[in-house]
Amino acid sequence: MLHNTLLFDLDGTLIDQFSAIHKSINHVQKELGIELSSFDQVKAAVGGSIRLTLKRLFDDTDLESTLPLFVEHFESIMMDEVFILPDVETFLAEARARDIQMAVFTNKIGEHARATLEHLNLSQYFETVLGAEDTAYRKPDPRFTEHILNSINADLKDCCLIGDSPFDWETGQAVEMPVYLLATGTHTLDALREATGSDHIYSNFSALSQHYFSDKVCHYGTQ
Incomplete structure (x- = not known):
């Protein structure tokens, strides 16, 4: 029996926008005259929200000075090199065909999330897209859920949540909502297992689809 509603994380789950994030972080570092972070360093720091990412990478630098620099540059290049992750559209189309309601639930700035999904023609699948700055809350705060x-x-x-990070797992645990995790973002399969102990971790959407849409699987009660 399938869930009536699926909530999706965005970055690392549905899309890959790490190139623009990395370039914008480097832009801020150049402006401040500090050492540039590598792509892998930036990707490892992503998670929770751009505010947390900046705090991880800039240490004692004032967030109120780095955030506007990041946002201004990111908005100018955010559609460069962004792409939909493999098998995402197939999964979304199958869920829609089964009349499953879907929404995006992300710590990415809401305006950026909505613009990116519209650019990639994915907005059609989602009833709503909720992100950071849309409310006072962020995942894993139960009030955001x-x-x-x-x-x-x-x-x-x-409902259940599909995401790619321990933040998504914690979000589900906070309200006793099932979570399916994908190793398509900032964490490997092993890293997700170690961080969450979950039995519901998949390498990609193809693997998740084979499990989730199987008529032999009952999803209610999954944690």
Whole structure:
């Protein structure tokens, strides 16, 4: 039995926008005259929100000075090299064909998330897209989860979350919502297992699809 509603994380789950994030971080570092971070260093620092990423990479630098520099540059290049991750569209189309309600639930700045999904022609699949700055909350705060469920009139017991990080796992655990994790973002399969102990971790959407849409699998009660 499938869930009535699927909530999706965005970066590292549905899309890859790490190139623009890396270039924008480097732009801020150049402006401040400090050493540039490598792509891998930036990717490892992503998670939680851009505010947390900047804090991890800039240490004692004032967030109120680095954030505007990042946002201004990111908005000028955010569609450069962004792409949909493999098998995402196939999964979304299958879920829509089964009348499953879908929404995006991300710590990415909401305006950026909505613009990116529109650019990639993925907005058609989602009833709403909720991100950072849209409310005072972020994942894994239960109030953020409550807000999106109320906005789409969804019942918690009929929902699950699909994401790529321990933040997504913690979000589900906080409200006892099932979570399926994908090793398509900042964490490997082993890293996700070590961080969460979950039995529901998949290498990609193809692997998840084979499990999730199987008629032999009951998903309710999955944690």
